[in-house]
Amino acid sequence: MADDPLELERQVCFALAVASRSVIGLYRPLLEPMGLTHPQYLVMLALWQHAPLSVRDLSRLLQLDPGTLSPLLKRLETIGYVDRQRDPADERSLAVTLTGRGRDLRAEAEKIPPAIVARLGLPIEELESLHAALTRVIAATH
Secondary structure, eight states, rough: TTTTTOOOOGGGHHHHHHHHHHHHHHHHHHHHHHOOHHHHHHHHHHHEEEEEEEEHHHHHHOOOHHHHHHHHHHHHHHSSSSSEEEEEEEEEEEEEOOOOHHHHHHHHHHHHHHHHHHHHHHOOHHHHHHHHHHHHHHHTTT
């Protein structure tokens, strides 16, 4: 069957799933010394760029359900990278801020993107093109 529409290797979902697991796996040895998992790293990236953020805004930014985000934030608070406090203007809203340790961690994290690029061994232009294509795929699914 030359043009089998169900051929595993032709499926976009399969390529995305394998690529995602593979690329995230490259992050693991870089994040472990910082005490971070990849989902926690994504939270920290958002906070380094936008802190303080409400849990609601952080959830929207990361495209994560608040129920998924909550345990990540609790763990980051336990290890001393973030603080969670009720917003005095709206008691229903929880604000997430970086601690001094969380802000300081950014300097170490700045080594991660170039290390990932080096490990992938792909030209930066190709990675930028891939990012743009994936961003279009994400937008098309919403």
